[in-house]
Amino acid sequence: MSVNDFMTRKVIYISPETTIAHAADLMREQDIHRLPVIENDKLVGLVTEGTIAEASPSKATSLSIYEMNYLLNKTKVKDVMIRDVITVSRFASLEDAVYLMFKHKVGILPVVDNEQLYGVITDRDVFAAFLHVSGYGEEGVRARFLAENKAGELEKIIKLIAEQGHNIISTVQIATKAGNVAIEVQIEGKVDCDQLQTIFKEAGIHVESITPTVAKKI
Structure with a gap:
């Protein structure tokens, strides 16, 4: 940027x-x-x-x-x-x-x-x-994950979302004080949150939250 x-x-x-x-x-x-x-x-x-x-x-x-x-x-x-x-x-x-x-x-x-x-x-x-980089103000879903601080974790999450045909607007990855990584992904459009939660759970990915977001003018 x-x-x-x-x-x-x-x-x-x-x-x-x-x-x-x-x-x-x-x-x-x-x-x-x-x-x-x-x-x-x-x-x-x-x-x-x-x-x-x-x-x-x-x-x-x-x-x-x-x-x-x-x-x-x-x-x-x-x-x-x-x-x-x-x-x-x-x-x-x-x-x-x-x-x-x-x-x-x-x-x-x-x-x-x-x-x-x-x-x-x-x-x-x-x-x-x-706000722009985080995808705030976009209609869709904000998903937050907690993962191990190692290579490939973000790739697994993005691949699963892409396989469902969803478009990712933004991703933010932050190392936490606990030593793991918090990953937030803003997904565009209408998404079945329960279905997405199940898909990640079956893949062994810890989902902290999946929240619908509404469009806002910034």
Whole structure:
């Protein structure tokens, strides 16, 4: 999985000369929390709700509403923006992007190559990618198996499902703390859960659960 597959390509951005009042209005109108700052077609910074809040007068200030509005409309984004922006290449893996977000405690990474902004990858994009990879939101059946941590276990499960004429949308395999392997398979379409349970039981495969799933828009 690469960043290019899941990043947001349509990016709303501002210039360094934008006032923080306008930036705040834009975030509110577009229901977004961060804005890349672009100058001469290059990324020069990032402004977030947090940076705007830090630059805004405190509620305890003695300034009048007129004075506060004047200050917010006078202060430019270039005066408060984050200049040392963590970025990622569109050719990087999604896992690399997640690691950078986790390490630097950020919820967005501008996607930059050769100093050009191609999009952004956000925590919401990562959540959507996880749901997509797991097959969540697809109509069918989610089957979870517990197997020994050895070669061939996943192959046996996939072969049995294929022999019944079912199409597999996704598979996820995770090593558990107990030393075995949990395998989750999302099967497309209508499936007789009881029949499938019997087939796996006869094959000596431990089925932890087989649950029907409904289509959901992500």
